[in-house]
Amino acid sequence: MYMSRTSTKCLRFGCVISLSFSASFGWTGCLVDGADVAGETVQALNPTDSNNHQYADTTGTSSTFSTAGVIVQTGPFFQVLGSNGRMCFTCHQIDQGWSITPAGVQARFDASSGTDPIFRTNDGTNSPNADVSTLEARRAAYSMLLSKGVIRIGLPIPANAEFGLQTVSDPYEFASAAQLSLFRRPLPTTNLRFLNTVMWDGRENTASTVDANLLHQANSATVGHAASAAAITADQARGIVDFEMGNTTSQHKDVDSKDLAASGSNGGAETPSVMLSTQLTYLGINDVLLGDYKTGNAFDPHVFSMYDIWATSLTGTGDKETARRAMLRGQNVFNSKTFTISGVSGINDEAAFGSPATLVATCTTCHDTPNAGNHSVPAPLNIGIADGSRRTADMPLYTLVNLTTRATVQTTDPGRALVTGKWKDIGRFKGPILRGLAARAPYFHNGSAATLDAAVAFYESRFGIVFTAQERSDLLMFLRSL
Ligand code: HEC
Numbered sequence: 041m042y043m044s045r046t047s048t049k050c051l052r053f054g055c056v057i058s059l060s061f062s063a064s065f066g067w068t069g070c071l072v073d074g075a076d077v078a079g080e081t082v083q084a085l086n087p088t089d090s091n092n093h094q095y096a097d098t099t100g101t102s103s104t105f106s107t108a109g110v111i112v113q114t115g116p117f118f119q120v121l122g123s124n125g126r127m128c129f130t131c132h133q134i135d136q137g138w139s140i141t142p143a144g145v146q147a148r149f150d151a152s153s154g155t156d157p158i159f160r161t162n163d164g165t166n167s168p169n170a171d172v173s174t175l176e177a178r179r180a181a182y183s184m185l186l187s188k189g190v191i192r193i194g195l196p197i198p199a200n201a202e203f204g205l206q207t208v209s210d211p212y213e214f215a216s217a218a219q220l221s222l223f224r225r226p227l228p229t230t231n232l233r234f235l236n237t238v239m240w241d242g243r244e245n246t247a248s249t250v251d252a253n254l255l256h257q258a259n260s261a262t263v264g265h266a267a268s269a270a271a272i273t274a275d276q277a278r279g280i281v282d283f284e285m286g287n288t289t290s291q292h293k294d295v296d297s298k299d300l301a302a303s304g305s306n307g308g309a310e311t312p313s314v315m316l317s318t319q320l321t322y323l324g325i326n327d328v329l330l331g332d333y334k335t336g337n338a339f340d341p342h343v344f345s346m347y348d349i350w351a352t353s354l355t356g357t358g359d360k361e362t363a364r365r366a367m368l369r370g371q372n373v374f375n376s377k378t379f380t381i382s383g384v385s386g387i388n389d390e391a392a393f394g395s396p397a398t399l400v401a402t403c404t405t406c407h408d409t410p411n412a413g414n415h416s417v418p419a420p421l422n423i424g425i426a427d428g429s430r431r432t433a434d435m436p437l438y439t440l441v442n443l444t445t446r447a448t449v450q451t452t453d454p455g456r457a458l459v460t461g462k463w464k465d466i467g468r469f470k471g472p473i474l475r476g477l478a479a480r481a482p483y484f485h486n487g488s489a490a491t492l493d494a495a496v497a498f499y500e501s502r503f504g505i506v507f508t509a510q511e512r513s514d515l516l517m518f519l520r521s522l
């Protein structure tokens with residue numbers, strides 16, 4: 041399978057970026073230093089892609105570093121193991137932060153008239169019963185995949201759940217208690233060294249190690265997404281997991297800051313000072329509640345530190361130094377700007393946290409794994425993304441009823457509760473790894489934030505955070521540099 045992308049060559053002293061790029065992302069700058077930010081036709085399936093090969097994204101380039109030395113694109117991750125033409129790579133693309141973007145999906149739709157293997161009715165269409173007989177029918181049938189890059193995960197209300205499904209409002213007329221339609225973003229299959237919970241709802245956490253859970257997940261994905269009648273072999277699963285675990289991905293160059301590993305920083309996937317690929321990590325590192333159980337140290341909100349050195353190493357006042365200083369300030373906003381969280385199920389109602397009605401927090405209270413940003417313990421939280429109040433017309437809406445109290449709640453995705461059957465788990469999802477963000481918009485489990493700006497706007501409205509204009513733009517500079 042080949043993907044191509046063409047846009048205008050970025051020249052050293054002037055830059056014409058394709059109109060849709062600059063219009064939708066306000067990109068007026070130009071990357072220098074030979075980044076293949078535009079111009080080349082990229083063949084996404086590249087048998088031996090070199091480490092740190094740069095792929096264009098909305099604000100620069102991202103790259104992947106593999107401990108194998110090259111990104112070998114021939115193993116089982118890149119093979120059709122099921123019956124519908126799909127491979128893991130179909131939904132986890134290297135140039136889209138190992139997820140998929142609406143732009144990437146739309147390009148495949150246009151190139152194949154909606155027949156590329158990603159366009160399959162088992163989980164690509166809004167409903168498995170959708171009409172896909174004509175081009176226009178396919179455009180409508182795959183509208184969620186095309187607009188938000190979301191896949192339809194079908195899960196039932198578990199037996200013995202503490203709740204039942206009272207009503208369903210599914211615009212695609214399919215969902216029922218036997219199979220709710222949950223529109224979710226493919227999580228990146230990179231930086232998995234930092235994981236402690238597999239899938240948005242942790243449903244692949246069936247064994248005690250992440251390795252075992254990933255092996256199990258590789259089989260589930262083959263049987264599910266790739267519609268395989270048979271389980272994959274142990275060797276295939278091993279090959280997939282070894283491949284995934286060897287990869288580290290982050291933003292590499294920024295349109296304004298240029299090289300993110302410059303001036304001694306630890307930005308980028310792999311730098312001379314090797315930060316991300318060798319960053320120490322383990323389950324429970326820097327835990328908010330108990331501190332770090334290995335070191336005994338209290339929680340340190342200074343979770344991201346890769347740009348710390350720029351406080352002293354930057355000389356000059358050129359454009360790129362100015363942009364780098366903004367990224368450093370944004371890192372500090374992420375680490376230290378305080379606000380109050382309340383009503384977060386999984387924290388404010390959690391006995392282990394002392395059930396605090398309110399908690400003074402930073403972004404790093406939940407994004408606490410050093411330089412990766414996921415939650416360092418499996419702690420599914422409901423920050424409100426799936427709340428009925430935030431439902432958009434393209435999403436199904438479920439009214440769940442508590443079988444004991446008869447209380448009801450409306451949600452677009454019960455999240456963790458469909459795994460445990462517990463009422464308190466409704467709407468809870470994991471805090472994901474935050475690296476490589478710029479390459480893989482939109483954000484949150486349902487792709488409801490089209491841009492990083494929209495993700496920050498969510499936090500402002502949900503937690504009443506008041507950023508100064510400078511703090512806000514610095515924070516956005518930082519997030520796009522991850
Ligand atoms: C049709 C698209 C599709 C295909 C094909 C696919 N995935 Fe995924 N993948 C997803 C989606 C969607 C999620 C998130 C689902 C959820 O959390 O409920 C996901 C999640 C994952 C995760 C979890 C990462 C994390 O942070 O928890 C891993 C690992 C993964 N996929 C690996 C694979 C592998 C290995 C294959 C091939 C055997 C594969 N995927 C094939 C769509 C796909």
Ligand code: HEC
Pocket residue numbers: 374381384387401402403404405406407421422423425426469470471472473474477482483484485486495496499505519
């Ligand atoms: C109370 C815990 C908590 C706090 C505080 C928090 N987050 Fe999150 N964050 C989460 C959870 C949980 C998710 C996943 C939610 C979902 O998709 O349902 C998430 C997701 C995200 C994502 C989307 C990542 C992706 O892959 O889609 C971004 C970006 C993000 N957070 C940035 C921030 C920023 C910036 C702040 C501070 C302003 C912040 N977070 C504060 C818990 C938190």
